[in-house]
Amino acid sequence: MNAKIYDKIATSIFYLIASLIMLLLFLIVGYILYKGIGVLNLKFITTPPKFMEPGGGVAPQLFNSFYLLVLSMLITIPLGVGAGIYMAEYARPGRITDFIRLCIETLSSLPSIVVGLFGFLVFVNSLHWGFSLLSGALAITVLNLPAMTRISEDAIKSVPESLKEASLALGATKWETIYKVILPSAMLQLITGTILTAGRVFGEAAALLYTSGMTTPDLKFNRLFSFSKVSPLNPLRPAETLSVFIWKINSESLVPDARQVADGASALLIIIVFLFNIISRYIGKMIYRKHTGSK
């Protein structure tokens, strides 16, 4: 029968394509790790890049990536969760709420390079912060705010209505209910969503080129808490991150082992991003088990 033959052909094509896609992933990740693992060692992670000679590492860039992540999350989470609470609990159907949704969609579809340019205009120039961690962190915040808002809104909306009602019926106020009942219940989704977002932040580069910059000063870790330009914790200093570094090293490779360094940095980058992924899944399962007491 014709139809049965077509069905079999179609089925095999689907299997073929699915396998090809997974093969591709395996090849890509495998290649990155294979090339980079040789370069990755403790020295690589703890020494700064060299100038014009081989053997440099990515220590300051790695530090910058993490520090930038923490800074931007410190800003994004309160704002995003706040906006999510507003959309889920306080916003009334109407023109303003629709407009906020339109804004969220617009923000989330902006190319990250455009967000970076906005950050350049406002944070680097108008506010005179220059290329700095702060400028970069705020640019990333702009980039992530829509996602954080959506995650929070979804998490809050997924809390059963009956929990809310029970709280209100006991005499709690709306804000108390949000704070003491809804947010803790939504915590699982919030945490997993946040960690996934963090993974994305770690790999971001386009928005940082012109905000946190493409250079990093010679960081002195013994001067951790001073306000000087070489203090690692100073948020007003330029801070090239790991992903920006990978990009820059390809456009102006002034070191003879640029290839190896880029390989090592790439492997490091995706290992960390995958770790974020795995951690978020693991925490998700742990919290779920704790909450529902099931296996």
Add this chain to the structure above:
Amino acid sequence: MQIIDVKGLNLFYGKNQALKNVNIGIERNKVTALIGPSGCGKSTFLRTLNRMNDLIENVRITGDVTFEGKNIYKDYDVIELRKKVGMVFQNPNPFPMSIFDNVAYGPRIHGIKNKRQLAEIVERSLIGAALWDEVKDRLNKSGISLSGGQQQRLCIARTLAVEPEVILMDEPTSALDPISTSKVEDLISKLKKEYTVVIVTHNMQQAGRISDSTAFFLIGEIVEYGPTEEIFYKPKDKRTEDYITGRFG
């Protein structure tokens, strides 16, 4: 020979046994009703007859089901079987296509491409489903735009279009209003002239109204099976009597 013959049918969902040693012969050109409390296997049994249970994981079947003397698993290709044993579902489920395309879907997938032929089949099936007069001027309107009762008759027309011999109906009127229900019931009584109908129903009065034979299902077994009048007025098993008189279910 009965058109459908079931001998020693057992069905397992994983470890749960849903059907126990079911034996029944469905008579040609009659309406057979399957009644019983919810969850007692009536729908599961119905779906075995056209192998819709093949779509579910972890289903294991033992026993013999034959259609026109041939085993539906060993001797029949599932597509051929479903052409001959059609099904109408509880919730009307027309495709999101025009009325014409809905009815023509079956013939088309079985290879009929000629436009005139398709038009004839569509008209014939819609007449057979008592829907033609209501939709003949709007065959290209979406099937979803019809009312619930009309949608269900559309689904019946769609099933008729493949020219089955048996029509299985899984609670076909439970989602419909009383007027649509009575229209569909009238239709079923007419359908048995050309087709064999097996209908699962919750509604005992409906079974009493339209069926020739009735089988009473309880926890996966057929407790009693016989002419409808006997089942309703002179049940042999006490459980049947209890159900009929409303003591449970």
Add this chain to the structure above:
Amino acid sequence: MSNMGSSINKKDYIKKELFGKIYSTFCGLLIIVLTISIVFFIASKGIVTFTRNHVSVIDFIFSSKWAPESLNSNGTPQLGSAIFIVGSILVSLFAVIVSTPLSVCAAIFMTEISPKFGEKLLRPSIELFVGIPSVVYGWIGLSVLVPFIRKNIGGLGFSFLAGGIVLTIMIMPTIASVASDSLKSLPLNYKEASFALGATRWQTIRKVLLPAAAPGIFTGVVLGLARAFGEALAVQMVIGNSIKIPSGLLDPTTTLTSIITMDMGNTVSGSAWNNALWSMALLLLLISFGFILIIRKISSRRSMR
């Protein structure tokens, strides 16, 4: 119990409620403020090309004369960005055309052909694809794809083809996950009805499921297109960045995002060259907004059905 400290609690209650309301409303309104200010700032910088440098909008979009350091006969700088616009459009279209069939097949596989295998293996794989940062895609494109093309197919390696392939891979997860969500959300009884009529699985997919899921799949395609259009670094690393319209797959070319990435740091603020880059940024902003409007239109048509 009912009157326990109620007078003290009332003041507290008002303060807490007020705090909560103000805090969340502030965050909600912040989003509006943020969006409007982004549009405002980029627009005000982007318009300078037309107001101060007196370049006409038509020239900017349609002329391919890009010579930002020289002036043409009218004394206005030659800032025709058609090459970049065409480059962006062509490479994004390439990516969408190649990626969509593959992504939809992946989606069908996950939802219809082999849900168990698909959910356990294919879906996490696709999520891993998303996790790979765009610079890494660019780096692999640079270190693997470009030499491969140069050796085995021809040309410099840095090419439209390289850019297209990188983008194809990058947008595949987007299209695949939206398409699979769309297929998953179809009512189960479409499938049942089709099977009950004796259709094969492929017939059911082709004639019932895909048409019904089409609006959702199309949304995914538009999202993929938008992503391709806005991707900067990965494309810039492999596409060659030569300022000409490609005459073949192996020609290097350039896109809006890559010229901005490369030149923004090397031009002086206030110069015509720099202004043109800002106008391109504005153009990107407007185009991504356009994509949103298209997606909204599709979604509203769907819910009217």
